[in-house]
Amino acid sequence: MKYEAVIGLEVHVQLETNSKMFTRVPCGYGKEPNSLTDAVVLGLPGALPVMNLEAIEKSIKVGLLLGCKIADTCKWDRKNYFYPDMPKNYQISQFDQPICEGGEVEIEMPGDSPAVMGKHRIVQLTRIHLEEDVGKLTHFENDSLVDYNRAGSPLLEIVSEPDLFSPEETFAYLTSLRNSLIYTGISSCDMEKGQLRCDANISIRPVGTEKLGTKVELKNLNTISGVKNGVEYEIKRQIKAMEQGEEIFQETRRWNPEQRYTTPMRSKEMAHDYRYFPDPDLMPVKIEQEWIDKIRNEIPEKPFDKQRRYMDELNLPYSITSALCPDLKLCEYFEEANKLAKNPRKIGNWVVNDLLRELSAGSKDETKSISLNDCPIPPKHLAELVELIENGSVSNNVAKELFPEMFSTGKSPSTLVKEKGLEVKSDEGEIESHCAQAIQDDPDAAEKFKAGKEGAINALKGKVMKATRGQANPKVVDEILRRLLSN
Amino acid sequence: MSSSALVEKTAFDLSHLLANKEVSSVEIAQACLSQIDRVDEQVHAFLHRDDQDFLAQARASDERREKGNSLGPLDGIPVALKDVISVKGQPLTAASKILQNYISPYDATVTKKLKDAGAVIGGRLNLDEFAMGSSTENSAYGPTRNPWDLNCVPGGSSGGSSAAVAAREAPLTLGSDTGGSIRQPASLCGVVGMKPTYGMVSRYGLAAFASSLDQIGPFSKTVEDTALLLEIISGHDPLDSTSFPTEIPSYSSAINQSLKPCVLGLPKEYFGEGMDDEVRNAVNLAVEFYRNQGHEIVEVSLPTTDLAVPVYYVIATAEASSNLARYDGIRYTTRSDRAQNAIDVYAKSRGEGFGEEVKRRCILGAYGLSSGYYDAYYLRAQKTRTLIREDFNRVFKEVDAILTPTAPTPAFKFGEKSDDPISMYLSDIYTISTNLAGLPAISVPCGFTKGNLPIGLQLIGRAFEESSLLSIAHAYDREHKFGCVTPSLVKE
Structure with a gap:
């Protein structure tokens, strides 16, 4: 039996804004650990979030560029889980009312040669929502260190429909999406700096069938080629498992780029119950049509x-x-x-x-x-x-x-x-003396030209150009040579 | 003026004495400190004192006044804060073991406003852990006792804030009110306590219990003092998205305007079963007073009243379960010595650091938000909350204020309700609805029981109409001043 892969991508993009999503601390990369923090970022008792309008504006811009429906209200929810990457132990995100819904990304597959345009296709988006980024953990043998510089940076999550069918399409999708995002100026999308991160949902099904197979979520796809390789590996793994009569489990797996294979992270049973609920610290904000129209004028x-x-x-x-x-x-x-x-x-x-x-x-x-x-x-x-x-x-x-x-x-x-002194020389007197010299030096070529061999003039021209270090005006050289040779 | 005379003064009087240079801020501060020295071993309103800092602020105030740079009526007046309101460089424990080593690195917005007004901020006041309770019995550092009867609770959760005013340890204090945590202890301790409209006072720097219900508010001996303090701490704050952009009038001058005849509503659901007879009598006398003053008294109905307590315990606990997740033993909270791995750090630190009531509410709240239960609990509670709000909106088309008792009973004995959460929860039955509706409400002392325990009268007003509510309350308080009666136990 032949199988086909069905892939959906969740792309996280850090927005480049002056300050973090819910406080005045600046965003930044490569700064001294835990220097970009304040009471809000650290989740100290009593600290409260205040929404960053610039981040909303940039999200709307992305939504408009990708043809999404923009929500009429911007509403925030809390995603609750215990992990040291989030000081509050909840992440402020958007659950049931994302800022953008629908939308599409045009992709181009490789053509037959670099000079030939490849086939284009539209990939459907599910939603785009805004949330705050989490901190970065570094694990050592006995300890783990956490850096909250990234925590609280505005992060856009762009979720595609299961509308990609090969590693190549996945690569093309990510490339096209990244280009569009860079066009809007919302982010440099530098994957090395973690500005763009990607998870893939992958399942396989027999070719010709409609029903989606059991999906596996693949994490740690941190470079564009990593996405392609990871997806490729995972598809092969699933096909092999299926062919050997094994069951595919709904689970989260991790891509190991060095060893180039995927390993299980957690099963469906271990999946979190995030206990989403509307964040009572943040009022829903109405997104006025006028505001959307103003942003629409700015989209590239x-x-x-x-x-x-x-x-x-x-x-x-x-x-x-x-x-x-x-x-x-x-x-x-x-x-x-x-x-x-x-x-x-x-x-x-x-x-x-x-x-x-x-x-x-x-x-x-x-x-x-x-x-x-x-x-x-x-x-x-x-x-x-x-x-x-x-x-x-x-x-x-x-x-x-x-x-x-x-x-x-x-x-x-x-x-x-x-x-x-590289100007082209058009001084006819000087050029004429060079031309005469050339004819004298190469009488053979001159005779051939006179005998009707048009191409022979090029040898003479070459000599003149050489003598003038390429600065003689070729038009003038041509005229003079022809005049001298016609005598 | 003698120290004992000074501590019995209202903030309003102290302000005049300071302005006339009849007393210095340092003298007032010293009077408070010697009263605390004298009575707090028994009352235990304070969790922490920083006397040097306190006196230094008072000295600074005196110096300002000397140079003619007084910052206004609150300059030089001591204000003590409930131990959930951040003061830079001071501890903030929320009466919990889990925060026993935490020092706040920043000022709450109310703290900043008080400092800007020259108030002398001193001491951290006891409470039920994380403001969860109605008796301060849930404090990890031992309960506060009621200055009227040391065998009785002061109410809660802001029991330290009410007891400190009643015991004359501070002329003004701040508390926080999520379901009655200012008004109920004010009632049980015989002082004035007010919960402003939700959004009136910034919550920035207030360790959250339930974000959609919490409000900071004042305690004082008189309504006039409450007006004075409220106008300082109110106002829009860009650091709190739920704070409301509105002009703050001068409440202290508004309440001295002549009061036009008002319509006061008595909700029939509040005057039913479960109310202590002495409470009923005292409240009825207050009703008679208003009637005699030419105000109209009407019966009104708030049919959703009995839904308030269950709705509250779903919403407040849900928010608390998330708000308190940050106290995890990872960074500034105390980490369990027994933790062997990451999960242990959470489970054991929280298990050891939180008291029983806090754990109960976190579990209850997390349950109500869980997948599969959200619609039946949290979502339904939110819908019911809208009905409660609409109930009040309808009644406020007919009346200017709603008049009720603040608590069904006077102060109760230690241990009387602490083994029965439900009966404890019901001590907030008259106060919880106003938090759910976001309305302002004030508790004014309205007499004493035969056993000499204070009784409180609650007045509920329209949203953001604090001026009107304070004026109505002041009309009664000006003529009675029950809050100026000093408990004999703390008298010198």
């Missing part, structure tokens, strides 16, 4: 919509758009440069080839690139470079040499051209 174009627009309106090839569009900052850079140069294809090529290469080569950390915010080449310098090439002021070769220098010095291309 979706990554795939932008890609389609670039291909349709700017006539960019898929290969350029697929490198540009996952990165909003890169798109903004491209658009700014293109606004000046009005040459999308050339600008696009420079951005996705040369600029990205310099950004990654320029970084001291091999695994990372320099951020576009710190890019030494502003868009107007790139636009200027393309214009210089287009109007014949510099040759393509010179431009290719100039670009790394623009990157390392931050100087504009015209400044560099002047400094280095």
Whole structure:
């Protein structure tokens, strides 16, 4: 019998806000342990939560981008459980009235080659709710330490329907969702910093059947590739178990990325009764339509919509758009440069080839690139470079040499051209003497050209360019050579 | 002025004496301390004293006044707080062993408001552990005794706050009221005690029992003093999402305006079975007083009255089970020495750190929220709570205030009800509904039994109409001043 997997994803995203979800303490990563705390974060007697409006606004923004229905009231519930990662021993979350319901994520599967667009599909979302993040525990042989710096940070949980059917789709979903979230500016979605975390619900069923199998919740999927590998392993494990006539238990399992297998964490019987109830410390807040409309004006174009627009309106090839569009900052850079140069294809090529290469080569950390915010080449310098090439002021070769220098010095291309004396030379007297010299040096080529062999002129041109270190205006060289050879 | 004369003064009088420089804040503070030295071994209203800090605040107040920088009528007046209200650098035990080593690193909003008004904050007052009880018998540090009869309870949970005022150890105190925890002990100790409208006084810094019911409120000898203290501690607080943005009028001047004829409602359900005869007589005399003053007395009906106690014990315990989860032996609470693993840390620390009543209520509350029971208990209780609120809304279309006894009986003996939780719970039968409805209510002393135990009259007002409620209460209190009678046991 053939089996297919059915996968649903729960994605947790930390919102980048000035302060924590329910208090004024700032959010932050990499600070001294337990330095980002106060009475509220530590759950001291008498401390009370106060809702962070910025977090609500950012959640609504995500909901609108993903086409969710926004709740008319923002209501809070307490999720009760004893564990040292939450100082109050309850987490403030949203149980029966999530801030967003429904919604969808468009995904793209890999195409036949990197130059070809793959198949697109819509994945349905169940809900998005907001909650406070928990602290981080570190376990040692006899002790465990807890750091509450992360505790109380706003955390968005995005729950998909069981609407993914392979590890590849899961990967595509997570990639697309992450791109959209970065587009909204709510989070950098850095999985290494725990800004984006993911649990997967996985079951299998015989192909062609509708009924869902027993689901297993997979935790500790902390990198995008970890999600793909973990899901892949778990599907194989379940299929193997099924084929051997074993029963799949409803349980929570943990992905071990180093050993690459999953192990049981807790069974259904051990599942918590969270005793959810409305948090009496927080009043439900009405979400006015005007507020939603205001936020709607701020939502960006979706990554795939932008890609389609670039291909349709700017006539960019898929290969350029697929490198540009996952990165909003890169798109903004491209658009700014293109606004000046009005040459999308050339600008696009420079951005996705040369600029990205310099950004990654320029970084001291091999695994990372320099951020576009710190890019030494502003868009107007790139636009200027393309214009210089287009109007014949510099040759393509010179431009290719100039670009790394623009990157390392931050100087504009015209400044560099002047400094280095690289302007294209159109002084006909000087060029004519070089042309005459070339004809004299290579009479063979000159004769061949005169005899009608058009291509022979290139050898002469090469000599002139070499003699002028590539600075002679090729058009002028061509004219003069032809004039001299026609005599 | 003699120390014993000073402690019998109202805050209002002390304020005038200070303003006229007839007495210093240090003298008042010293008078309180010597009264505490004299009587508190028997009364046991205080769990903790910091005399040096107390006197230092008084000295600072005197210096301010000397320079002409007095901060207002409360500057230099001592106020003692129930041991659930945070004061930076002072212990906060909630009368529980589990918090025996905790020092609060921050001020509650009411504490900050009192400090800003120049009040001299001193001492931590006894209570039933985590404010759960009606007698202070549930304090882990031993009960408070009633200054009118040391064999009787002072009521609870704010029994330390009521006894301290009655025993003349402090002119003003603060307590908290979740189901009657200010009004019932005020009634049993013969002092004024008021629970403001829910949302009137910030709960920030109050160790929570039941968040949707808790309110901080004043104790004093007179309604006038309560008005003085309430106007200082009230007001919107951005740190408490349930605090209500409303203007706070000057209650102390409002109550001295002439009172227009009012309609007072007597709920027939409150005057039925179970009320002590002497309580009934004293309350009836108060009713006659109001009638003679030209106010209209009408009978009203609150049919949901008998639902209040069961609804309360589902909602309050549910919230408590969650609010008290933070006391877990992990960080600032006492950890059991016997804990061998993580589960032990919770189970043994809480098992050893909490008293019987707290454990009973946490278990009850967790049960009512459990999967499969939530709809039958918690959800149904919340729906019934709405009905109780609607009951009051309807009655308040016809009346300006509701008049009832505060408690069904005067102070009872130690041990009399402590083995029978239900009969203990019923001592709050007249006070619980107002917490469920969020309304303001005040207990005013209205006489004594033949055995010389105080009796309290309760007046319930419309939400956020404290001025009107205080004015009606003041009209009676001004003419009777039962709260100014000092128990002979604590008299010098």
